[in-house]
Amino acid sequence: xxxxxxxxxxxxxxxxxxxxxxxxxxxxxxxxxxxxxxxxxxxxxxxxxxxxxxxxxxxxxxxxxxxxxxxxxxxxxxxxxxxxxxxxxxxxxxxxxxxxxxxxxxxxxxxxxxxxxxxxxxxxxxxxxxxxxxxxxxxxxxxxxxxxxxxxxxxxxxxxxxxxxxxxxxxxxxxxxxxxxxxxxxxxxxxxxxxxxxxxxxxxxxxxxxxxxxxxxxxxxxxxxxxxxxxxxxxxxxxxxxxxxxxxxxxxxxxxxxxxxxxxxxxxxxxxxxxxxxxxxxxxxxxxxxxxxxxxxxxxxxxxxxxxxxxxxxx
Numbered sequence: 001x002x003x004x005x006x007x008x009x010x011x012x013x014x015x016x017x018x019x020x021x022x023x024x025x026x027x028x029x030x031x032x033x034x035x036x037x038x039x040x041x042x043x044x045x046x047x048x049x050x051x052x053x054x055x056x057x058x059x060x061x062x063x064x065x066x067x068x069x070x071x072x073x074x075x076x077x078x079x080x081x082x083x084x085x086x087x088x089x090x091x092x093x094x095x096x097x098x099x100x101x102x103x104x105x106x107x108x109x110x111x112x113x114x115x116x117x118x119x120x121x122x123x124x125x126x127x128x129x130x131x132x133x134x135x136x137x138x139x140x141x142x143x144x145x146x147x148x149x150x151x152x153x154x155x156x157x158x159x160x161x162x163x164x165x166x167x168x169x170x171x172x173x174x175x176x177x178x179x180x181x182x183x184x185x186x187x188x189x190x191x192x193x194x195x196x197x198x199x200x201x202x203x204x205x206x207x208x209x210x211x212x213x214x215x216x217x218x219x220x221x222x223x224x225x226x227x228x229x230x231x232x233x234x235x236x237x238x239x240x241x242x243x244x245x246x247x248x249x250x251x252x253x254x255x256x257x258x259x260x261x262x263x264x265x266x267x268x269x270x271x272x273x274x275x276x277x278x279x280x281x282x283x284x285x286x287x288x289x290x291x292x293x294x295x296x297x298x299x300x301x302x303x304x305x306x307x308x309x310x311x312x313x314x315x
Contacts, residue, residue: 006301007050007084010034011059011075013068017092017273018058020290025298034071042071044078054301055084056127058293061095061114062252062275069095069114073121080122088300089123090293092274093250097132098222100139115139127296129274129289130221130249145306147296149249149272152287154184156270157217157247161185164242166214168192170232174220181219181247190216192232205235212240218266222250226257226266233265243267251277251284258282 009030010018022029031047057079059072072089079087099110115136118126125143137144168190169178175191182189190209216236223229223246233244244266251257251271261269261282270285271277277286292309299306 005053006056006297007048007053008056008058008297009046009075009079011057011068011071013060013062013071014058014092014273014276016276017060017288017290017293020273020288021058021294021297024291024294032075034075042067042074044071044074046075046078046082049082050079051083052085054086054088055079056088056090056297056300058090058092060093060275061091062093063254065095069117073117076118076121076123086124087122088125088127088297089118090297091126091128092272092289092293093252094128094131094136097136100133100136111136112139125300127293127300129272129293132221145296145300147289147292147306147309149274149287149289149292150181150184151310152272152289152292153181153247153270156285156287157185161187162215164214166190166209166211166216166241168209168211168216168218168232168236170194170218170220170228177221178219181217185217187217192235194228194231207235207239211236214241215243216241216245218244218246220246220248222252223248224252224254224257226253226260226269229269230260230263230265237265245270247271250274253277 007030008022008027009032012034019029033045035043037043057075061069076087096110096114119142127145129147130149137146165187167178167182167187169175170192171194179189190211193206218229218232229246236244245268246266247270249272252275258280268283272287272289296306
């Protein structure tokens with residue numbers, strides 16, 4: 001099918017990633033004014049003609065989450081009113097994803113609300129990566145292309161895995177993800193049973209599997225306070241783990257997390273640039289997903305399948 005003229009724009013949440021995506025596929029980043037009025041209201045102006053264009057708007061809904069989400073909605077509306085043929089919201093990190101169900105009385109399902117807002121603003125499709133819950137794809141009545149950061153991690157680990165490597169899930173909910181990593185890396189699998197005592201505090205209570213004398217890799221989709229990871233690392237070391245590293249798709253780190261990472265319980269934190277990450281002199285390795293997202297954008301623009309992006313090289 002004929003390709004539609006491709007235009008890529010970026011909000012203010014992660015412009016470095018947007019520039020990396022454009023550089024990886026040889027497409028210039030579109031000119032847009034994204035700023036705020038003195039009272040805090042967001043203002044957007046697209047500074048070039050996009051009539052009939054295939055528009056991709058790159059914006060992670062990382063902190064300040066509400067500001068970046070509103071900015072994304074306004075950019076989509078601006079593109080719709082400028083007569084773009086198709087608008088794809090490229091959301092490397094989908095905020096509010098953990099609020100995907102009613103687990104208490106009288107609480108919202110905010111992940112669904114955000115989906116409704118994106119559609120109402122004029123998005124025709126969504127491109128995202130490593131959603132906290134797979135079912136969020138079903139919250140949309142428009143196409144959703146869901147990518148995984150795992151190929152980027154696997155390429156990194158292809159030179160680092162050893163004979164005593166063990167993949168570990170830091171909680172029960174992450175077992176499926178950990179099992180997929182263990183299967184590809186050809187390692188054994190373990191799990192840490194935890195008990196959450198507050199929104200920022202976690203207590204690890206037991207380990208399923210043998211980790212004595214092993215190099216352990218914890219895998220998770222998101223961390224904010226690093227409480228789950230550091231609690232898991234502590235009990236793993238108590239059970240004889242030689243080293244503990246963590247691979248996390250989205251590191252939305254706050255000051256509490258940085259203080260916990262200073263403890264040295266984790267030998268290395270490996271993450272992606274789906275959100276901006278400060279290393280602050282800590283052993284944090286940031287892998288780029290720009291080429292992965294860039295290739296997906298090209299394939300969506302030319303109406304090709306994105307399935308081959310899930311193929312893993314080196315294994």
